[in-house]
Amino acid sequence: SLVIRGEKDEQAVLCSKDKTYDMKIADTSNMLLFIPGCKTPEELNADQASCDIIHSQVAGFSNNYWELRRCRPKLKKLRKLLMEDPYEGPDSRKDQTLTSSKYTTEDLLSLIQASEEEILHQLHVIDACKIEGYWRVLEFDYEMKLLNHVTQLIDSESWSLSKVPLRTCLEELGSLEPREMIEHILLSYGRKYIDDAGEVYFEMHEDKICRAIAQMLLQNAVKFNLSEFQEVWQQSVPEGMTARLDQLKGLALVDKTSRPETIFLLKVEDLPEDNQERFNSLFSIREKWTEVDITPYIQDLCAEKQTVGALLTKYARSSMQNGVKVYNSRRPIS
Numbered sequence: 001s002l003v004i005r006g007e008k009d010e011q012a013v014l015c016s017k018d019k020t021y022d023m024k025i026a027d028t029s030n031m032l033l034f035i036p037g038c039k040t041p042e043e044l045n046a047d048q049a050s051c052d053i054i055h056s057q058v059a060g061f062s063n064n065y066w067e068l069r070r071c072r073p074k075l076k077k078l079r080k081l082l083m084e085d086p087y088e089g090p091d092s093r094k095d096q097t098l099t100s101s102k103y104t105t106e107d108l109l110s111l112i113q114a115s116e117e118e119i120l121h122q123l124h125v126i127d128a129c130k131i132e133g134y135w136r137v138l139e140f141d142y143e144m145k146l147l148n149h150v151t152q153l154i155d156s157e158s159w160s161l162s163k164v165p166l167r168t169c170l171e172e173l174g175s176l177e178p179r180e181m182i183e184h185i186l187l188s189y190g191r192k193y194i195d196d197a198g199e200v201y202f203e204m205h206e207d208k209i210c211r212a213i214a215q216m217l218l219q220n221a222v223k224f225n226l227s228e229f230q231e232v233w234q235q236s237v238p239e240g241m242t243a244r245l246d247q248l249k250g251l252a253l254v255d256k257t258s259r260p261e262t263i264f265l266l267k268v269e270d271l272p273e274d275n276q277e278r279f280n281s282l283f284s285i286r287e288k289w290t291e292v293d294i295t296p297y298i299q300d301l302c303a304e305k306q307t308v309g310a311l312l313t314k315y316a317r318s319s320m321q322n323g324v325k326v327y328n329s330r331r332p333i334s
Helices: 076-082 095-098 105-111 116-125 142-156 166-174 177-187 206-218 226-235 275-285 289-303 310-317
Strands: 003-005 013-014 019-034 060-070 130-131 134-136 190-196 200-204 252-255 262-263 316-322 324-331
Touching: 003 105, 013 190, 019 226, 060 166, 076 310, 105 116, 116 206, 142 206, 142 226, 166 177, 166 200, 177 190, 177 200, 177 206, 190 289, 200 206, 206 226, 206 252, 226 262, 275 289, 275 310, 289 310, 289 324
Parallel strands: none
Antiparallel strands: 003 013, 013 019, 019 060, 130 134, 190 200, 252 262, 316 324
8 A cells, every 4th residue: 555644844755665755746748537447458358249339438637647756764753753752761750741742653654754664664773662552762861871781780790792691681680670671772782692592692782882882971072082082982881892983973073173183973863854954054064074074974865876976966066175085065054
């Protein structure tokens, strides 16, 4: 089945089970006639001895049709809706009183301009979980609290980061936090697998854990001295993990022009969804970008089979600066 989605102030999109399409009205020079019970030549019996003329009534006509073009699902609103009421834990008083900002799968399907599969995939990407039938994202401080419980347990038990047992985590941490939250944080920051004995284990994602800790450190400062930040960051990550700047793509930006060099939080999910608005926003933050720096912030704008290079050609102007190719805006940024 096909569904048209969009609220009154939005451009309508058409969704199949797993794809989203822009809808545009196109004119046709051939008039389309609607004839109830109309038979095509193939449906008529070719062996008929005598051909009868069939009288048909034209019920309607059209000079245009809907042209569909595959487009990116409009998923930014999904995170925005879920962030209206992030889950702060079972003891949160706010959670016990508010019900207005909670969304079921059906609610999201009626509000988000994307196919069901694209919405469910995005819920997985943003680590949303179902609590009492509603999709929720964890409030960042609560998420860090849960992650800290898990990493401290791994450290105290001297477990390998590639073999963290679910059962022991639930037994040890179940008195501190709900068991489903412990399992959710393991799923968010690890890969689940079952060993030969049927026991459930998790292999923890080093990059994702280091990235989350960096976000926690950076969100409390406007700008951070880069070398100081790297030192504090490495001390903050669990033992055995290595903090590397390439883990922060689309999360933080290094300013190499300042002395000393600095780093600041710039999350790709906080930027506009529209292509032109995204580029305007990026060029207002920084006048000239290298391709390496800008790629994490525009990668998600690439349509099917479109490259970052094609996007830059369309929305930016390139020049050479100290032997390095840089990109700036095609239009004046106010």
